[in-house]
Structures are given as structure tokens and as C-alpha cells.
Amino acid sequence: MAEKPIERKLPSRQEDFAEWYNQLVLRAELADYAPVRGCMIVRPYGWTLWENIQQALDRRFKATGHVNAAFPMLIPRSFIEKESKHVAGFAPELAVVTVGGGEELEEPLVLRPTSETIIGHAYARWVQSYRDLPILINLWNNVVRWELRTKLFLRTLEFYWQEGHTAHATAQEAAEETRRMLDVYTDFAVNEAAIPVIPGRKSDSERFAGADQTFSIEAMMGDGKALQSATSHNLGQNFARAFEIRYLDRQGQLQYCWTTSWGLSTRFIGAIIMVHGDDQGLVLPPRLAPLQTVIVPIFKTEAERELTIEAAAKVRDALAAAGIRVRLDDRDGVSPGFKFNDWEMRGVPLRVEIGPRDVAARSVVLARRDRPGREGKSPASMDAIVESVSQTLATIQQSLYDRALAFRRQNTREVGSYDELKSAVETGFALAWWCGDAECEARIKEETRATTRCIPLDQPGGSGSCVVCGRPAKEQAVIARAY
């Protein structure tokens, strides 16, 4: 994450997608570079977006019986080593505290890269009998992974996320929980973020370190690459055995628990940017946008100024009273055109323009962010402003989803040959029969830089020939280059 100065002009997505992304994050004031390599400052506009994501998810977690708690960030180094696959996965990425209060520590402490181990230690103390199960806890916190190549939101040393950690009496309950949370993420992505996602199972090579099964939702970005947007892990009895999480069952027998974990991070903000954004900047789905509507008064004379601002204030009050997140941009010394660009960069879904003639006609102009120019403009009556704005916001929300889905469909090819696969992953997703062999997967990765994103839950049925080796294959996989 080399620190970039803000450029005068946003490059087009076509021209330089990576640089378009960096510039957009800075110019929309979502985030900024921090003085420590690879860390980020999430600025108020970006953090408010995250707060809205948090609320939309937290509501769903609570509705499915989960409660929040907080676990320490400092974990004894030895904990990470207790689950053999877990340590192999995370050891290279650890940040280590060796000094506290001026003295060398006896045992170094790591900053949590994820909390399965410290959760395992606590659950082992808390669980005695089947009556104590299930435990359904979620944490909203920050974690640290020492990444080498970083990018704002997408991969940072410290990031923000939620991590759910549950313990169950039976394998079936844990399997159900793993899938339930995948459904929660899918529902959130589709209905709040307007992002179509493919829920599926990860291949063995892409599984979480220490999981029996990992599921994810995968989304297509505006450049055709994939972004893993959330994951849900069935941890089997791996952590229960490593940390001795056991319970007495109804027959008085001591049993190991079955555990799960699942998470969604500030990475998701990167997905929102890259799925919906355009060459003018950010485009936010109304349900998550910090500001849903901005009102810009248009005037030349002082008399017009008073007239339009007075009318705009009334519109703002009506919208705010209806629970719409709205701001009146009455800044002096900047032109309406400057304000239009400013709010377009920040992705506010709907602009309300009010000029002197509009005031006279008790009318306003609505301008949709998702349809720049004349095409996205329509008049609305001031007397029915709440209804018009609410309906337009709902239309924008749906239209963003439809557009993203159409884009993904256009850029997804069901491929019958290895050559077709190689060509498909240049611009989007390949859907291919795969025999399940890790060698075939490795060859694809090496030769095309594309990876098995997931084996979609939704399969066509039947069988085919593996796109690499030609042997029989029972499942199709989504194969793509990924962030």
C-alpha cells in the first residue's frame, strides 16, 4: 500500500481500475493512510457506512439468537500453537508484543489474528453440561494480520470485523449454524448492499486454517475479479479437542462440543465500492448510505438564495421526520456544479435540486446517482416529497442490484474446455466442471492466476468432465482471479 497523493482527476475504471479505486477511497473521504505501513484511518464518512453495515448485520445476528461480547486482543503465543493447522495458517502473519510496562514479557503475546483460540479457552471453562449449550456469541472488534501487500479496506494490517463463535452439542447443529450464517450473509449482501453473491463451499485448499468446512459468499467486482465477501466455518471438533471444550450429555457421558465461526469485515466496503462505483466516484446503495439524499439549492441573487434555502429547509425537515438520512448543502462560496460533483464522488444515492422556478411551481428535481445526466432526472411535487424520495430510493436500491447481477451474468461463462477457462478468467468468472482434485486446481492457479472461488450450493445437477483433466466431475466450481 504505497501512499498515493490525491490526484486532480479520478482515472476512469477502464483506464486503471486499481488507481481508480485508491483515488476514490481518498477523495470520497472514506479512509486515509496511517503513519504505520499497511494500517488505515477510517474517516467519519467511511465509518458511518461501516456503522450502517454493523446495524444491518447485528439486527440479523440478534434475530437468530446471538449475543455480543468482548474478548481480549492479547493472546498467549502458546494458544495459537494448540491447533496444528491453525498455527500453520496464522503464524507467518502474527504481530507480537514482547515488552509491557518497560519490561520484557516472560511469554510473548500475539495480537489476535482471529479469536478461535481464546474463545476455545473460555468456552472450555463455561461449558459443563448440555444445558449450557448452544453458546451463540458474536464479537465486533479489530484484528491484526501482518500482510505484506496492502490496500485500503481490502487488505490492511489492522482491520475491523465481526467474528461469530458458537458451540453446539451435535455435529448437525453446528452444520446448521454454519449454513444459517451463510444465509444471513447472503441476505445482507443482496438486500442491504444490493450485491448479488454466490454462496458456496470452499475447496480444501481454500479452507480456513482449522476448519472442517468453509463456506463463503463470492461477489464479482467491476473489473470481473472475485471478492470473498464473508465466510462461515464449520470447525467440527478441532478446536474443541485442542482446548478441551467438553460437556456432559443427557446420559452423563463427557462429549466434545462442535464449534463454528463466521465473519464479515471492513473488506466488504471494498466490495461496495468496486461493485457499484463508476467513473464519477462512489455509488452507495440507499439502505447503507450514510446520507441517502442531499438537497442542493440553486440561486443567483440574494433574494433567490433566501427563497430556495427556505424551501429546501422545509423539504429537509419533511424527509428527516420520515427517517430519511438527508442533508441540505447550503454552503456559501461554492457553485451548484461543484456541489453536484462533490456529492457524486461521495455516492449519495439521490440529489434534490431546488431553484426559484421550482419553488414557484412547488416542485423539485430528483437526480439519481445511479443514472448520471438527464436520464436520471425527474420532477417531483414538494407536497408529496416524502413518497417520491422514498420510492426513488427503493427503485435505486433495486436497480443497483439488477445492474450488478446483469454485469455478473454477462461476465460469467460456463466453460467446456481448458482454453475457454483461460479466456473466461481474463474478464470474469468461469463456471467449470471440476473433479475435485487439488492438482487440477493447482495447475489452474499456476497457469492462469485464477483460483477456485467456491463450489456453488446451487448446482446444475448431473455430471460432466473436469475442465482440466477430463475425468468425471460431479460439481461445478466458480473459478476466477480474486482480490
Added chain:
Amino acid sequence: MAEKPIERKLPSRQEDFAEWYNQLVLRAELADYAPVRGCMIVRPYGWTLWENIQQALDRRFKATGHVNAAFPMLIPRSFIEKESKHVAGFAPELAVVTVGGGEELEEPLVLRPTSETIIGHAYARWVQSYRDLPILINLWNNVVRWELRTKLFLRTLEFYWQEGHTAHATAQEAAEETRRMLDVYTDFAVNEAAIPVIPGRKSDSERFAGADQTFSIEAMMGDGKALQSATSHNLGQNFARAFEIRYLDRQGQLQYCWTTSWGLSTRFIGAIIMVHGDDQGLVLPPRLAPLQTVIVPIFKTEAERELTIEAAAKVRDALAAAGIRVRLDDRDGVSPGFKFNDWEMRGVPLRVEIGPRDVAARSVVLARRDRPGREGKSPASMDAIVESVSQTLATIQQSLYDRALAFRRQNTREVGSYDELKSAVETGFALAWWCGDAECEARIKEETRATTRCIPLDQPGGSGSCVVCGRPAKEQAVIARAY
């Protein structure tokens, strides 16, 4: 913080206040010890209480124009050294990351003990002209201070808090902000937590490291000791000079900004416990309680069980629909008496009891947590249950405040002599004329272990003789032993 096992019986507050506190925190499942010395796990019941505190404060922060953001936890060691008093105050308490991704770091990183320095670095970049001011940002996060003697919630290595950081164009605006946030904390403590507090100015020796002035709210705990419950600092131009936070004023002159910071932490949960708790356990103010009402059905036969649970479920639904945080305790295999004790330990403000005769009479019994035994019980009609419960919760909220205020008044003495001071601080607060000299303050601390908690904003006027040296004094100070 020596780890204590849970005892069978809660000691009385009279007998052993410190151990009463520890046992209560564990038994009410507010928090648990973590595997790393001095760290804590905040369990779901404790974290939900913190979430309610967060919401009550966040509402007030947003109503006064503040927005939330997130700053990195990792800070270059050199940053802490830029403000000379700041480094003197925090250097002994730092936790230091020296290894990342398997390699020794070139510059060690500290885990933030507070964020003034990294905020200063960012604000210096963000502020150009007077148009960029004020900046009114708040952070909800975790910080680390390497404390030697720790106690759950009151003093832990890692704790949770909010820290506000603002930058202003003038000294007056910064002074106003500092006082405004002190008022916000006072309003929150009084009206949400039912805790009477004394807002005041800290003496020079008790000031925040790097501040020109520190204000605090001080509360009296159930053992007569003081707890600093929130602070608000006027940082003057100290951090602006250390980090070069400058702006061009309207005349085109480069000026240093004036900054403030203010915070309230999970320590406040300790205050709630120690102000309201009794020998049966926790007592929570209704406005912050995770559960405001618990319903306990009382039955012997299976027929009675069905009858009472059906009625209880209707009461629960009515209360929940009215926005009251309610739970029906329909657990099998535990007696009503066990349930009563259980919820009393957890401090649920109001219990609703429903037996078969109550069902027949379309009535329930309300039992107030703040008045144990018969005195706190009263009948209520099922048909007006929402009104009765709402009113009783409001009565409890007020009554907790009144009781805490009466207790503080009883245990506060205006002292005229040093001997009176010594006696007063044995059991509570002393209110004493003080000349302002640090030597007098130091003598009190050395000889009585009591410290100057604050110089209350509300002064009697006039003047007196310093309680230590007898010289003229213009102000009274609150002097007490403190957590």
C-alpha cells in the same frame, strides 16, 4: 487481579466490599478473567450493558455535532515522545510490538494508550484553513495500559472506551467544547445511570498528561470512596504545536489549532455496580439494564404450569411490543426461588410474578429489585400491565438516583480542620477549603491516602482558610480516597 474462584455465597458489602465486588462481577456473569494477566473477557450480559451505555452516549455525541471514526491501534513509538508531558505520563504503561510477520520491526510500535498523538498527526494533514474547523470526531475502541494492580472493569490492561478528539480555531471554542462534553457526561450519569456526580476541575497534579485543564465527574461508591467516572481535557495548543496542526485564518495568517479530548470507559460499569449494588447482587438502573423486566411463572401442577406460562407469555408479548426489554423465565427444573435469586444477582430492575390465582384474577405481582422483600411488592392488573411496568421502572430509576444522592450527602462532610479531614476521608468525601498549593495536597495524600478529586464547578462563594496550612483559600475541593 488475582484470579478468584466463584464462592458459594456473596460476601456482604459491610464484611468485605472488595471481595463482594469481585464475586458479584463473576456471579452476575458481567465479566471473567482472561488467560493474560490483567485482561478481561466481557461476557454477553456485561457487554449488553456496555452497548446500552454506548447508545445513550452516542446519541448525545451526535446531537452535539460529533461523528465517529476509527484510528489505528498501532502507533510509532516516536509519536508518543513528541509531547513532553504526554510521554512522561504514558511511557511507563506502554505495551510494545517489536515483531511483525516473523521479523524484528525497524521502529517498535506501541499499542495506543490513548490516541492524541495519532490524531494530531492526521489532523495536521486534514486541516488547511478555518473552513476545515471545527473537527468533531469520536472513537469507540480499545486501548492498552500496562497496569500493575488490576481489577475487573476498574483497572485492566486492555479496556474499552470512547475518546473524543476535537480541533478548533479559537481558545474559547475549545474551552466551550471541554465544558460541553463535561455537561454531556453529567447528564448521562444522572439521567441514564442514576448516579449523582460532582463535575469539577482537576488539580494540577491530577491533570491529564499534556492537558492545560482537565475536568472530571466524580461519584461516590457504596464504600464511600470516589471513582472518576469520565474526563474532559482542554489540551490548549500543546498537541497542535507538537504535531503542527495549523490553519489559515480569515486574514490568511497561519495559526495553531486548539484541541480537546474527552473519554468515558468500561470503568463506568464498575461505578454502576458499586453505587447501586446490594448484598443480593447487582442493581441496574432501568434505562441501561440489558433486561428491564423478568417474568417468573409460579406453578405446582402441570395444569398450573400451562396456565401460568400462557398468561406470562401474553404479558411478555405486551411488554415487548411496548419496547420494554423483557424475558419470560420458563426454565424447567429450577424453582421460582432459584429464579428470583438468579435475577436478583443480575440486577434486573423489576420482576413480574404470575401464579394460578393471579391468572384467575387477571392480576400479577410486581417485585422491585431496589426494595427487596414485601415492601417492594405490589399487585398490578394484567389489563394495564404496560402502564404499570413503565411507571414502576420510571419510579425505580428515580429512586435509585435519590438513594445514591442521599448516601453521598450523608457521607460528605464540610471540614474545618485537618483532623476533621482525616476523619471524614475514612468513610466518605471531605469538602475542604484549599489554598491551591501542591505541597498541601501532597501532605494530605501522604498522610491520609486521600487525593484531591476535583474542585467542584459549583462553589459556595466567598473564601476560607486552607484546611492544611491555614492560608487564605478561594475554592473548596472534594478530597477522598479513590479507585
